[in-house]
Amino acid sequence: xxxxxLATSTHGNLGRDALDRINIRALSDxxxxxxxxxxxxxxxxxxAGKTTLLKxxxxxxxxxxxxxxASGSVSSLLDTQVGLNADATxxxxxxxxxxYMGIHPSEMRERAPEVAAFTELGHYLDMPVRTYSAGxxxxxxxxxxxxxxPDILIMDEWLTAGDAQFLEKAQRRIEDFxxxxxxxxLASHSTELVERWCNRGILLHxxxxxxxxxxxxxxxxxxxxxxxxxQDAAPQMAAVG
Amino acid sequence: MYLETVxxxxxxxxxxxxxxxRAALAATDLLDGVRKSWLWTTLAQQDVKLRYRGSILGPFxxxxxxxxxxxxxxxxxxxxxxxxLRDYLPMLxxxxxxxxxxxxxxxxxxxxxVGVQGIIQQVRLPFSLHVYxxxxxxxxxxxxxxxxxPIVLAIFPHPINWMRLFELVPGLILIAITGxxxxxxxxxxxxxxxxVPPIVASVVQVVFFMTPIMWPVEAxxxxxxxxxxxxxxxxxDVLRGPLLGQPTAKYSWTILATITVFGCAAAFAFFxxxxxxxxxxx
Numbered sequence: 129x130x131x132x133x134l135a136t137s138t139h140g141n142l143g144r145d146a147l148d149r150i151n152i153r154a155l156s157d158x159x160x161x162x163x164x165x166x167x168x169x170x171x172x173x174x175x176a177g178k179t180t181l182l183k184x185x186x187x188x189x190x191x192x193x194x195x196x197x198a199s200g201s202v203s204s205l206l207d208t209q210v211g212l213n214a215d216a217t218x219x220x221x222x223x224x225x226x227x228y229m230g231i232h233p234s235e236m237r238e239r240a241p242e243v244a245a246f247t248e249l250g251h252y253l254d255m256p257v258r259t260y261s262a263g264x265x266x267x268x269x270x271x272x273x274x275x276x277x278p279d280i281l282i283m284d285e286w287l288t289a290g291d292a293q294f295l296e297k298a299q300r301r302i303e304d305f306x307x308x309x310x311x312x313x314l315a316s317h318s319t320e321l322v323e324r325w326c327n328r329g330i331l332l333h334x335x336x337x338x339x340x341x342x343x344x345x346x347x348x349x350x351x352x353x354x355x356x357x358x359q360d361a362a363p364q365m366a367a368v369g
Numbered sequence: 370m371y372l373e374t375v376x377x378x379x380x381x382x383x384x385x386x387x388x389x390x391r392a393a394l395a396a397t398d399l400l401d402g403v404r405k406s407w408l409w410t411t412l413a414q415q416d417v418k419l420r421y422r423g424s425i426l427g428p429f430x431x432x433x434x435x436x437x438x439x440x441x442x443x444x445x446x447x448x449x450x451x452x453x454l455r456d457y458l459p460m461l462x463x464x465x466x467x468x469x470x471x472x473x474x475x476x477x478x479x480x481x482x483v484g485v486q487g488i489i490q491q492v493r494l495p496f497s498l499h500v501y502x503x504x505x506x507x508x509x510x511x512x513x514x515x516x517x518x519p520i521v522l523a524i525f526p527h528p529i530n531w532m533r534l535f536e537l538v539p540g541l542i543l544i545a546i547t548g549x550x551x552x553x554x555x556x557x558x559x560x561x562x563x564x565v566p567p568i569v570a571s572v573v574q575v576v577f578f579m580t581p582i583m584w585p586v587e588a589x590x591x592x593x594x595x596x597x598x599x600x601x602x603x604x605x606d607v608l609r610g611p612l613l614g615q616p617t618a619k620y621s622w623t624i625l626a627t628i629t630v631f632g633c634a635a636a637f638a639f640f641x642x643x644x645x646x647x648x649x650x651x
Contacts, residue, residue, distance in 0.1 A: 161381055183648075187493035190645040197385050202493070210491040213415075215422065224415075227408050228492050 169322035170315040172332035200279025218253030395641035402497030409502040474548035479566035481556030533611040550636035560650040
């Protein structure tokens, strides 16, 4: 009985197996094809499986069923902190984080001035990174992770904590990449950001794809999911405007 | 053998080659780790530096601690075992330093993957990279500790066959390989079952007292042979012998080589089977 209740309330994604271990099915039946130049926005409620899907795309999780075929270099910005040493300075961390991206220190040292300039952190780069605010960390992490244009760029929700000026700068850089036929996959709760940056959307719900297609349609579906009773905002604005 | 599917949305025809076997993926992982040697050597060096950031002596703090331990234990236990300090102190010094190397890798090996959980869950890197980093870090620590050995051997000289010092090379290589397979196996098991690290730490501690490091093998008299069957003794003995001018125990090399072969096979099989699950376990 308890098993049946657990299964129904979590849409069959959470269950206990014979050895009484809890299993979580974070994603099911996700089949997508992303091509050059695509900027895909991943939307969904908390726990829908967005970060899990990003991790699968980044190669961190190997699918337990099915296959992932990715052609090109992958740069994943899932977490600002990874590879950063809190006691080291901004400059030292540029080299360090570059190493985790597979860039040899000697090569990274050549790119360091350009990265430093992009962060606009000035003399703060001489301070240990643990003194940075969240926004400063994001500037640093983004600048390092995008210093070499990747073929596939995967980003999680933290980008929205950046200030407006930084977001504009980041958008321009990403647009440059994508024009050079790179792929972007971005997960975000900010529908405005997704609409501005992406051309395609995927709506995840309880680990399944609920909607996939042009970004405007998917965002509309997402809004309907959040608030089924609300009318579409767009027609109202058109009437006013 | 190709799998052909047509993408529903984009209409693209995708031809995917047959997936490589688990063993092939594991072997690729091991090789990719070796190829990234610049990364794990730099990280290991940084690990050692960070441990002593801000201190005056730096990594030689470890050396000082070891020297104090050896000095303290040496005098007391030499008296207890009725051995000459001139014989006991070199034996203890060399034995202890190599024991700390081997046992250190075993105990630390449990945390190989759990310790870098953040990296594993964010960036795709070969898992073997974390193993190589751990072994290299322990080699660096050994190098720092080893400074004591020439000093002690100069104070209490023993006749040494200098040609035998070349035995240290295969010895160290074999033990580094031991470190690799043990860290892989224990690291994965510890990631899945979190009570393994303290168990291993306790077992290693107990085995220390059962291994002839603090006490000379001869103290066991006619029963000395079963202490020599201890694989950890074999590991230390192989390195210790050349430096003390003592013959290596009869079966030490055989035991070490056999355990290395079987250990590597077991670790590889386990790694191949469960490599893809490590990211979920940590």
